[in-house]
Amino acid sequence: MIQDKAQWLEEASKKIKVPKELIEKAFKDELDGNPSLDAPLEIPDIMDITYKYTYGGISRFFREIRDNKQLYGTKCTQCGKVWLPPRINCNECYTPTQWVKLGGTAEIATYTIVYYGTSVFFGKTPYVCAFVKVAGADTLIMQNVFMEDVKKARVGMKLTIQFKEHRNGDMGDFWFVPAQEEL
Amino acid sequence: MNKVGIVGVGTTSFKARWLEKTYYELAYDAAKLALEDAGIDKKEVGGVVYGIYNEFFERQFMPDVYIHNYIGMGLKPSVRVATGGATGGAAVFVGWTWIASGLYDIVMVLGVEKATDNYNYTVGHSTPETLKAILFSGDMTFENPMGLTAAASYALPLIAHINKYGTPTEKQMAMVSVKNHKNAMNNPIAQSPKLLTVDDVLNSKMITYPFKFYDNCLYSEGASAIILASEKVAKALSDNPAWITGVGLSLDKAFAGERDDITIFTSSLYAGRDAYKMSGIKNPRKELDFAELHDAFTGAEILSYEAFNFCKPGDGGKLIEDGVVEMTGDLPVSPSGGLIGCGHAVGATGVMQTGEAALQVQGRAEKRQVKNARVGLVQSIGGPATAWTAAMIVERQDKIKGKGVKGARVKAKVKSARRKR
Numbered sequence A: 001m002i003q004d005k006a007q008w009l010e011e012a013s014k015k016i017k018v019p020k021e022l023i024e025k026a027f028k029d030e031l032d033g034n035p036s037l038d039a040p041l042e043i044p045d046i047m048d049i050t051y052k053y054t055y056g057g058i059s060r061f062f063r064e065i066r067d068n069k070q071l072y073g074t075k076c077t078q079c080g081k082v083w084l085p086p087r088i089n090c091n092e093c094y095t096p097t098q099w100v101k102l103g104g105t106a107e108i109a110t111y112t113i114v115y116y117g118t119s120v121f122f123g124k125t126p127y128v129c130a131f132v133k134v135a136g137a138d139t140l141i142m143q144n145v146f147m148e149d150v151k152k153a154r155v156g157m158k159l160t161i162q163f164k165e166h167r168n169g170d171m172g173d174f175w176f177v178p179a180q181e182e183l
Numbered sequence B: 001m002n003k004v005g006i007v008g009v010g011t012t013s014f015k016a017r018w019l020e021k022t023y024y025e026l027a028y029d030a031a032k033l034a035l036e037d038a039g040i041d042k043k044e045v046g047g048v049v050y051g052i053y054n055e056f057f058e059r060q061f062m063p064d065v066y067i068h069n070y071i072g073m074g075l076k077p078s079v080r081v082a083t084g085g086a087t088g089g090a091a092v093f094v095g096w097t098w099i100a101s102g103l104y105d106i107v108m109v110l111g112v113e114k115a116t117d118n119y120n121y122t123v124g125h126s127t128p129e130t131l132k133a134i135l136f137s138g139d140m141t142f143e144n145p146m147g148l149t150a151a152a153s154y155a156l157p158l159i160a161h162i163n164k165y166g167t168p169t170e171k172q173m174a175m176v177s178v179k180n181h182k183n184a185m186n187n188p189i190a191q192s193p194k195l196l197t198v199d200d201v202l203n204s205k206m207i208t209y210p211f212k213f214y215d216n217c218l219y220s221e222g223a224s225a226i227i228l229a230s231e232k233v234a235k236a237l238s239d240n241p242a243w244i245t246g247v248g249l250s251l252d253k254a255f256a257g258e259r260d261d262i263t264i265f266t267s268s269l270y271a272g273r274d275a276y277k278m279s280g281i282k283n284p285r286k287e288l289d290f291a292e293l294h295d296a297f298t299g300a301e302i303l304s305y306e307a308f309n310f311c312k313p314g315d316g317g318k319l320i321e322d323g324v325v326e327m328t329g330d331l332p333v334s335p336s337g338g339l340i341g342c343g344h345a346v347g348a349t350g351v352m353q354t355g356e357a358a359l360q361v362q363g364r365a366e367k368r369q370v371k372n373a374r375v376g377l378v379q380s381i382g383g384p385a386t387a388w389t390a391a392m393i394v395e396r397q398d399k400i401k402g403k404g405v406k407g408a409r410v411k412a413k414v415k416s417a418r419r420k421r
C-alpha cells in the first residue's frame, strides 16, 4: 500500500503535469482499495520533449504568413509545377524551386468531418479537415475549413483564406472559410 | 528466389487492454505459441523480424531490443519494422526476404502492440491520448496541426471516391461492419464478436464522417508470431505447410495532396499487382478463395476490393450487397473478423492476418474455416491516407513430391536439435 497518499499525489502531479484530483480519481483502487501484491500495478507517467525546431529552406513560407499575411508556394524552375506545401526542390526534376505568391481563393478537393479528435482538439470538434486546392497551386494542401454548419462541407466548395489575428509562424496561422458565393 | 513456407503460428488474444502483461510479456507468449506450433526450439531460429508501430504506445523507443533479449534470442540477427498500420504485413515481407534470399532457414516474424496504457486523465479514458500518439505520424509541420486522425486519414480518399463514383453507400459500409463483427464470433482470440444489424451501425455515434462508431476498428493489445522456413526445412517440419507465393510492398506519396488520383488506394493496387504477378494470379476474383483485408474502417475494405481487382472501381459495394464476401459467398473476406471484429493490435495485426491465412490453407481454421481454402490474400495498410500497403499471397500446394536427400538431412538435423532441448 502507498504509505503517504498526499505525498504520492503531489509527486505524481508534478511528474505528469495533471491536477491531483484527476490522478486521485484514476488511481482510486490503488489509493483506497487493498489490491493484492500480484495485482497489476499501474503508474502515472509521461513522455515529453521540447524543441527549437528549424523550418530550414521553407522558413520564408511561415515568415510571409506570420509577418505579411501572404501565402506562398514554390515553382519548379524546370517543370514549372507549383508546390503547396512548398518545397525548395522538385522531387520529379531534382532541381531547385523559386517562391511564387499565391492568392487567397481555393476549393475543397476532398474532406472529412472530425467529431472525435485527440486531446489537443478538445472543445474544437466537430471540425472540417480537408485537402484544399489553392488557385495557382498544382498540389493539394491539408487545412481546416471553418463554417457554422460543418454538414454543408462538400467537394468543390469554394473557399477564401483567413488569417489568425496573432500569428505564431505555424499552420494554425491560417485556415479557410466558405467563399461569399457559398453563403 | 527460394520458396518460403509458414510452419508455425501463434497469436495471443486481441483485447482492449492487457493489464496483466507488458509488451515484452505479450511478445513472449506469441513467440512461445508459434515455436510450439512449429515444433521447433528457439535455438533453431536464424533471426527475428519485429513489427512494432508506435513508440508512444509502448512508452519505449527501440522496444524490439528488449523483446529480443526477453524471448531469449540474444546475438541472433534482428531488425524492427515500423510502417504504421502496415507494420505487421511489412514485417512479414522483410522476414520473407530473409528466407527467399537463402540467408536463413528459419525466421520468426513477431508483431506486438500495446495501445491503451496511454491515458487521458481529463476524460478518464485512453482513446484521446492513443489518437494523439498516432497523430505524431502525420507530418508535424503540415498535417499534425490540422487534426488529422487515423479515421480522417482514411475518410479523405474515401470521400473523394464517393464523390466520383457515388459508392460505397453508408449502408454498404454498415454491411461490412455487420459481417466482420459476425465473423469474429467464430474466432476465439477476437476482441469484438457481435451480432449487429445494419441499423445498429447506421445509428451509432458519428466519429469521423462518414464513419460511425461501428464502422471503426478498435484499439487492441496483443501479439502474434509466425515461423517462416525455407522449402527444405518447411517440408521437413510439416506435411502440409502454407507457402507465401507472392509478396508486394508499396509506399505511395505520404503528402497525399501530391497524388495523381486520391480516389483509390493506389498502394494496394501496386502491392496487389506485384503479389499477384509473383504467384501467377491473373483473375483474383476467381482464383482467390478468401482474403484477410485491412478493414481499419468499413469503407477501406470496400475500396480494397477495388484496389485488388475483385471488381471495377466503384463496384466494391456490390460485392457486400451480393454476399460475395460473406462466409457463405465465393470470396469470403476476413473470416477472422478482420480489424473490426478481431481487433487491431497494430504491429501484430498483419502478422495475425498472415497466420490466419496459413491456418485457412492448412485447414486448421476451426469454426472460421473457409471450405477448400487453397489461395488467400493478406493486406496490411498504414501511413497517411493509406500510403503503405503490404500484400501477401498465402497458399497450399498439395502433394509435395519426394523430400529428397537434402530434405531428409534437414529433417534429421531438426530432430536432433529437438532432442537436445
Ligand SMILES: [Zn+2]
Residues within 6 Å of the ligand: A076, A077, A078, A079, A080, A081, A090, A091, A092, A093, A094, A095
Ligand atoms: Zn520539376
